[in-house]
Amino acid sequence: MEQKLKTDFDKFISTSNFSNQEIKLKKQALDNFLKNGFPSRKLENWKFSDINQIIQKNIGELVFYNNYNIENEVNDDIFIKEIEHNKIVIINGKVERLSFEYEESDKINLTTLDNFNQNPNEDNSLLSLNNSFSNKIRNILVKKNYSFKKPLIIYQITNEKVSNTNINFQLNFELEENSSINIINLSDDNSEKNFINNLYNFNLSKNAILKNYKIDKKNNTNIKYDYSSIIQKENSISETFIFSSGSDYVKNEVNCYLEGKYSSAFINGIHLLSKNKNHEIRTKTNHLYENTKSYQLIKSVIDDSSKSVYQGKIYVNSKAQKTDGYQLSKAVLLNEQAEFNAKPELEIYADDVKCSHGSTSGSLDEDSIFYLMSRGLDQKTAKELLINGFLLDVVEKITDEEIKKLIKNIIGLN
Amino acid sequence: MRDKQIEDLKDYKYGFSTDIESFKAPKGLNEEVIRFISNIKKEPDWLLQWRLKAFERLKVLKEPDWQKPKYPKIDYQDLYYYSAPKSFKEKPKNLEDLDPKLLETYKKLGIPLQEQKRLNGIAVDAVFDSVSVATTFKDTLTEKGIIFCSISEAIQKHPDLVRKYLGSVIPITDHFFATLNSAVFTDGSFVYIPPNVKCPMELSTYFRINASDTGQFERTLIIADKGSYVSYLEGCTAPMRDENQLHAANVELIALDDAEIKYSTVQNWYPGDKDGKGGIYNFVTKRGLCKGKNSKISWTQVETGSAITWKYPSCILKGDNSIGEFYSIAITNNHQKADTGTKMIHLGKNTKSKIISKGISAGKSDMTYRGLVDISKNAFNSTNYTQCDSLLMGNKCGAHTVPYIKNKNSNSNIAHEATTSKISEDQLHYCQQRGLNQEEAVGLIVNGFCKEVLQQLPMEFAVEAQKLVGISLEGSVG
Numbered sequence: 022m023e024q025k026l027k028t029d030f031d032k033f034i035s036t037s038n039f040s041n042q043e044i045k046l047k048k049q050a051l052d053n054f055l056k057n058g059f060p061s062r063k064l065e066n067w068k069f070s071d072i073n074q075i076i077q078k079n080i081g082e083l084v085f086y087n088n089y090n091i092e093n094e095v096n097d098d099i100f101i102k103e104i105e106h107n108k109i110v111i112i113n114g115k116v117e118r119l120s121f122e123y124e125e126s127d128k129i130n131l132t133t134l135d136n137f138n139q140n141p142n143e144d145n146s147l148l149s150l151n152n153s154f155s156n157k158i159r160n161i162l163v164k165k166n167y168s169f170k171k172p173l174i175i176y177q178i179t180n181e182k183v184s185n186t187n188i189n190f191q192l193n194f195e196l197e198e199n200s201s202i203n204i205i206n207l208s209d210d211n212s213e214k215n216f217i218n219n220l221y222n223f224n225l226s227k228n229a230i231l232k233n234y235k236i237d238k239k240n241n242t243n244i245k246y247d248y249s250s251i252i253q254k255e256n257s258i259s260e261t262f263i264f265s266s267g268s269d270y271v272k273n274e275v276n277c278y279l280e281g282k283y284s285s286a287f288i289n290g291i292h293l294l295s296k297n298k299n300h301e302i303r304t305k306t307n308h309l310y311e312n313t314k315s316y317q318l319i320k321s322v323i324d325d326s327s328k329s330v331y332q333g334k335i336y337v338n339s340k341a342q343k344t345d346g347y348q349l350s351k352a353v354l355l356n357e358q359a360e361f362n363a364k365p366e367l368e369i370y371a372d373d374v375k376c377s378h379g380s381t382s383g384s385l386d387e388d389s390i391f392y393l394m395s396r397g398l399d400q401k402t403a404k405e406l407l408i409n410g411f412l413l414d415v416v417e418k419i420t421d422e423e424i425k426k427l428i429k430n431i432i433g434l435n
Numbered sequence: 436m437r438d439k440q441i442e443d444l445k446d447y448k449y450g451f452s453t454d455i456e457s458f459k460a461p462k463g464l465n466e467e468v469i470r471f472i473s474n475i476k477k478e479p480d481w482l483l484q485w486r487l488k489a490f491e492r493l494k495v496l497k498e499p500d501w502q503k504p505k506y507p508k509i510d511y512q513d514l515y516y517y518s519a520p521k522s523f524k525e526k527p528k529n530l531e532d533l534d535p536k537l538l539e540t541y542k543k544l545g546i547p548l549q550e551q552k553r554l555n556g557i558a559v560d561a562v563f564d565s566v567s568v569a570t571t572f573k574d575t576l577t578e579k580g581i582i583f584c585s586i587s588e589a590i591q592k593h594p595d596l597v598r599k600y601l602g603s604v605i606p607i608t609d610h611f612f613a614t615l616n617s618a619v620f621t622d623g624s625f626v627y628i629p630p631n632v633k634c635p636m637e638l639s640t641y642f643r644i645n646a647s648d649t650g651q652f653e654r655t656l657i658i659a660d661k662g663s664y665v666s667y668l669e670g671c672t673a674p675m676r677d678e679n680q681l682h683a684a685n686v687e688l689i690a691l692d693d694a695e696i697k698y699s700t701v702q703n704w705y706p707g708d709k710d711g712k713g714g715i716y717n718f719v720t721k722r723g724l725c726k727g728k729n730s731k732i733s734w735t736q737v738e739t740g741s742a743i744t745w746k747y748p749s750c751i752l753k754g755d756n757s758i759g760e761f762y763s764i765a766i767t768n769n770h771q772k773a774d775t776g777t778k779m780i781h782l783g784k785n786t787k788s789k790i791i792s793k794g795i796s797a798g799k800s801d802m803t804y805r806g807l808v809d810i811s812k813n814a815f816n817s818t819n820y821t822q823c824d825s826l827l828m829g830n831k832c833g834a835h836t837v838p839y840i841k842n843k844n845s846n847s848n849i850a851h852e853a854t855t856s857k858i859s860e861d862q863l864h865y866c867q868q869r870g871l872n873q874e875e876a877v878g879l880i881v882n883g884f885c886k887e888v889l890q891q892l893p894m895e896f897a898v899e900a901q902k903l904v905g906i907s908l909e910g911s912v913g
Contacts, residue, residue: 065501339831342830354844354845356845357844357845357846359845360841360842360843361840361841362840362841362842363839364838365836365838365851365853366835366837367834367835367836367837367853368833369825369833369834369855370832370833371827371830372828373830373857374855374856375856376854376855376856377852377853377854377855378836378851378852379850379851379852379853380838380849380850380851380852381848381851382840383846383847383848383849384845384848
């Protein structure tokens with residue numbers, strides 16, 4: 022693999038036009054990845070789902086070279102009709118369209134970064150892989166006191182032109198003081214057996230508000246790793262919603278750094294799995310300052326021989342007094358082959374805090390099914406009704422009404 | 436200088452050591468030492484081979500390093516693996532034959548053996564360094580057919596039982612410290628309860644680490660045959676030492692059909708001084724196997740001592756309808772560190788487990804609850820309930836919760852909850868208003884916090900443990 026990585030990297034650099042600074046950083050990142058390789062079970066973070074093994078088993082030999090010079094056609098049919106929205110269309114890791122037609126153009130600054138962040142990563146070699154092979158990194162800056170009028174929908178598309186390929190993509194958002202943005206991240210995969218590695222960086226200044234909704238619904242055989250880093254200053258709010266269902270393997274990682282007082286982070290997620298899927302959510306909320314708050318709610322419905330994993334960590338350093346942290350994960354196993362693993366973790370170094378977590382897993386409540394059946398529903402409908410209610414709990418946490426409605430439509434929960 | 440030493444000694448109530456000449460194996464860990472230990476204990480050949488096999492395995496094993504509390508590297512070649520008080524080369528016949536100095540030591544610890552025999556109704560198998568000193572109350576137990584003796588004695592007298600069960604729960608292929616113990620274990624307790632016998636008294640062992648530089652490698656084996664019941668107590672204190680002392684014991688419990696074992700521990704080993712110097716490394720492997728149907732194993736622990744406590748008393752619920760329980764209080768103060776919890780492995784149908792863990796950290800200490808609940812594919816209709824609460828005192832300490840939850844059976848339910856908080860100002864205020872000083876108020880609240888676990892302890896222990904909770908937190912308030 023090492024040789025393959027090196028030749029693919031050389032080919033990639035020679036066919037792209039990066040500045041010397043970028044090439045230097047990319048080389049460093051590659052070296053770091055070569056040193057560590059794909060993460061495996063040996064690392065605590067990957068204990069429950071060994072991505073190295075999964076890639077080997079499902080894809081085999083990966084191609085790391087991705088030709089960003091190919092033009093991909095954007096098909097307007099895929100766009101959401103229900104609501105007016107701004108668009109970013111990404112096809113096979115390349116930004117094909119950026120349109121902020123509903124916004125004031127002088128309030129947004131679009132740039133590319135040539136000095137990318139090597140990330141505050143904790144031995145995460147996939148971030149290094151991303152840094153070394155991703156295309157030019159776009160940075161979207163929302164200026165002071167500006168709130169997006171319409172949501173931004175990021176269409177993350179793969180088409181049949183790629184297979185057995187590693188696609189790396191990176192996007193940066195910077196929210197200045199008092200600004201706000203709503204983002205919907207919609208996956209649309211028409212390809213098979215790729216390893217897609219996404220990295221999102223969000224930087225929230227004072228009073229900024231970020232709402233980020235991620236939806237992976239379409240069935241496909243891709244393997245996905247999705248990493249978000251959210252840095253939050255005073256009074257800022259971040260809301261992340263994850264609906265994870267379609268791809269064969271997905272690991273969503275959300276890292277929040279609550280650096281300013283009164284900042285808060287909310288992460289809600291759904292795993293709706295059937296067949297032979299393996300999905301994981303890992304959240305880490307770092308409480309680094311006084312009076313910060315975080316809340317996580319993760320629900321899984323697992324059928325057939327699927328596997329759902331939740332790893333959640335609340336970290337409170339000694340400065341972060343008056344922290345309020347809460348975490349709840351619930352899972353329903355519908356089949357004997359289904360599996361749920363959880364590791365809700367608290368790491369606390371301050372005494373004046375209120376932190377708790379809960380985790381439950383088991384079958385659907387027999388009494389509830391019985392009750393519904395005694396009211397005339399058949400067993401299947403009764404179960405569906407209960408599952409719907411179980412998951413709706415998470416969807417209802419979405420604070421934007423319009424988007425909530427849209428998401429309910431997309432994922433088919435009413 | 437001397438005054439200071441005395442001052443230091445005062446801090447630790449049990450900080451003293453008796454100077455009995457020790458009979459030691461040469462320093463170091465090698466085949467000769469293992470042969471030496473085996474030889475001096477007149478062990479049969481199969482056991483020697485078993486030890487050597489463990490030692491072979493040990494050579495390829497690496498010391499684990501995933502735990503939260505880190506410690507300086509231990510030089511295993513610089514330890515003594517066997518030491519026995521010299522006057523014990525020939526075993527005493529009864530208590531009166533004991534070295535008076537040794538008896539004195541026990542007196543300071545609060546267990547006057549002779550009196551205990553008459554008054555307490557507890558049989559004590561006291562382990563001093565690595566050789567069993569005396570075993571009391573044999574007669575009452577013998578009448579019922581209960582075997583309660585040192586493991587060395589059991590190897591001589593009941594080799595079949597030992598051979599059948601030794602290493603059946605903690606095999607020699609286990610992790611580093613367990614395997615180290617298998618290779619070099621010196622002594623420990625052996626209990627066998629015959630079918631349908633309820634052990635009429637609490638069985639108890641006092642461990643005591645004495646000789647300097649001696650790692651303690653105890654091995655305890657408890658077998659409860661069909662329909663029997665036993666409650667076993669383990670309590671520890673250790674004299675003050677400057678260098679760190681390693682303690683890597685193995686405890687194996689086996690419960691057959693309808694049997695129940697209750698294992699309680701109060702651990703108060705020397706925790707090191709205020710600056711974190713010295714103290715015991717308590718790296719113990721405790722594992723219980725619910726082998727038969729309807730069996731039950733219950734662990735209760737009060738952990739207040741040791742510089743580093745690193746242990747996970749576990750239950751393997753193999754028999755159908757078996758039950759595993761774990762009740763724990765862990766208190767760390769000053770520079771103490773603890774990484775403790777349990778593992779509940781559900782294999783049989785209708786198995787149940789319950790985990791109640793209370794952690795209190797004060798001073799500059801660090802405490803971690805780490806636990807595993809694993810419900811396997813065939814463990815139909817199993818349930819687990821876990822609750823772990825942590826209390827923090829001051830902002831220089833840490834409290835962490837790291838539960839691993841694995842559910843592979845859709846008919847089984849797992850519920851887990853954890854909280855971390857501090858003592859509420861309101862409660863403190865209320866108590867102080869009623870005339871308690873701050874320290875008393877904290878003691879009262881902490882006792883309430885621990886009540887759920889304390890009430891699981893046998894009477895004799897509960898009182899001691901309650902006191903210990905208070906003593907452990909002295910000086911941590913304000």
